[in-house]
Amino acid sequence: MSEQIGIDELLERVRENLDRVEPKEAFDAAAGGALLVDIRYAALRERDGLIPGALVVERNELEWRLDPQGSHRAPEAVSHDLRVVIICNEGYASSLAAVSLRQLGLHRATDLIGGFQAWKAAGLPVEP
Numbered sequence: 001m002s003e004q005i006g007i008d009e010l011l012e013r014v015r016e017n018l019d020r021v022e023p024k025e026a027f028d029a030a031a032g033g034a035l036l037v038d039i040r041y042a043a044l045r046e047r048d049g050l051i052p053g054a055l056v057v058e059r060n061e062l063e064w065r066l067d068p069q070g071s072h073r074a075p076e077a078v079s080h081d082l083r084v085v086i087i088c089n090e091g092y093a094s095s096l097a098a099v100s101l102r103q104l105g106l107h108r109a110t111d112l113i114g115g116f117q118a119w120k121a122a123g124l125p126v127e128p
Contacts, residue, residue, distance in 0.1 A: 011092065014099045020113045023122035026085045030054075034083035035076050037066070039097055040116060044089050049126040051119060054087065062086075062097055067104050084109040091115035 005013075021029060030036050036054040038045065039062060050056070055076055057065045064072040068079055076082075084106055088094035094111035101109035112119065120126055 011095055015095050017102070018095060018098055018110050020091075020095070020110055021085060022113055023119045023124055026087070026112050026119070027124050029083060029085055032083075034085055036085050036087060037062070038087045038116070039094065040087070040089050044116070048116060048120065049128050051087065051116070052125050052127050059088075059093060059097060063100055063104055066101055066106060068106075080105040081108060082106060086111040087119065088112075088115045090117050 026034075026036060030053060036051055038051060038054045038056045039059040040048075041058065045056065055074060057074065061072075064070055065074045066077045066084065067073055068077050068082070070077070084098070084101060086094040086097045086101070086109065088097070088111070091112060091114045094115060098109045098111040114121075
């Protein structure tokens with residue numbers, strides 16, 4: 001019988017293996033060549049805006065678009081060594097998404113603590 005855990009415990013466990021980043025760290029990582037990936041759904045992007053230069057990929061397409069070996073990969077998905085910072089709205093779904101990318105071999109994948117809302121609150125660039 002497999003162990004049953006709730007989502008809060010699952011998040012705690014997966015985050016133990018992620019080097020999660022604060023908004024300023026994500027901004028600096030992007031300046032250094034990291035790929036910021038916005039997985040928020042369209043209504044949130046339309047309401048709150050976009051991070052300039054971030055790749056927008058719906059969550060349900062993420063693994064297909066970022067697998068460097070995949071036939072449906074985004075042009076930015078060049079290597080398993082690519083530093084990827086996943087951004088959701090508040091920093092929850094992004095942790096699970098980053099772990100999924102790590103399972104695909106993107107060993108430098110992580111996520112943004114607090115998500116887009118923390119980015120915006122930090123006064124970092126947002127475009128309509």
